[in-house]
Amino acid sequence: QLRASTRHGHRLLDHHPLLAALVHGNVNLESYAQALASLYATHYALEKFILEHAKAAGWPEIFIPRSPALALDLAQLKKKPYPLQVSFPALTVDLPTVVGVLYVLEGSRLGGHFLSQQLCLQLPEQTPFRFFADTSGKLHRRWARFLALAHERIQPEEIPACCTAA
Numbered sequence: 001q002l003r004a005s006t007r008h009g010h011r012l013l014d015h016h017p018l019l020a021a022l023v024h025g026n027v028n029l030e031s032y033a034q035a036l037a038s039l040y041a042t043h044y045a046l047e048k049f050i051l052e053h054a055k056a057a058g059w060p061e062i063f064i065p066r067s068p069a070l071a072l073d074l075a076q077l078k079k080k081p082y083p084l085q086v087s088f089p090a091l092t093v094d095l096p097t098v099v100g101v102l103y104v105l106e107g108s109r110l111g112g113h114f115l116s117q118q119l120c121l122q123l124p125e126q127t128p129f130r131f132f133a134d135t136s137g138k139l140h141r142r143w144a145r146f147l148a149l150a151h152e153r154i155q156p157e158e159i160p161a162c163c164t165a166a
Contacts, residue, residue: 001159001162001163019035019038019039021035022035022115022119023115025118025122027119027122027123028123029077029123029124029127032077032119032123032127033074033077033079034079036070036073036074036077036079036131037074037079037080037081037082038082039070039131040067040070040071040074040081040082041081041082041083041084041085042084043066043067043070043105043108044067044070044081045084045088046101046104046105047063047065047066047067047105049091049101050063050065050098050101050102050105051063051065053091053093053098054098054102056093057093057094057095057097057098058095058098058153059095059098059099059102059149059153060149061145061146061149063102063105066105066108066109066112066131069130069131070130070131072128072130073128073129073130073131076128077128091165092161092165094161095153095154095158096154096158096159096161096162096165097161097162097165098165099150099153099154099162099165100161100162100163100164100165100166101165101166102146102150103146103150103162103166104166106142106143106146109134109139109142109143110139110140110143112131112132112133112134113132113133113134113139115132116129116132116133116134119132120133150162
């Protein structure tokens, strides 16, 4: 249900002018830097929420944020993050909300890794890919573990709240 409920938003992101070049293979160093700059504020805000509230809400796993890697990539590209363009909705501090937000963040981690494999063929060799590329070797295991824990800890009646948060 999470996948179905986020499909429309995912499609909108894929076609956003700053991100479409990454997804559709028409990217240069400037469009890559702009895309990263547009992602920072949202990722930072969502990761901050998870880091501050996931444990208290009952999520057992340690979350590893990617916004520090994104900040390093932006610094190397000499690009400042763009400010958040819309006000962020207040998020409820409960397990369904945490799972919904983690679904977005962990899904982004998974998708970003596959995207980095395409981008490294199109961009100069010195291009930083810290944010997108996963070098841990644990990406698929991490995603499977997230899905298993979410399935184990979320009750059927809580799924709509997860979808709303995502």
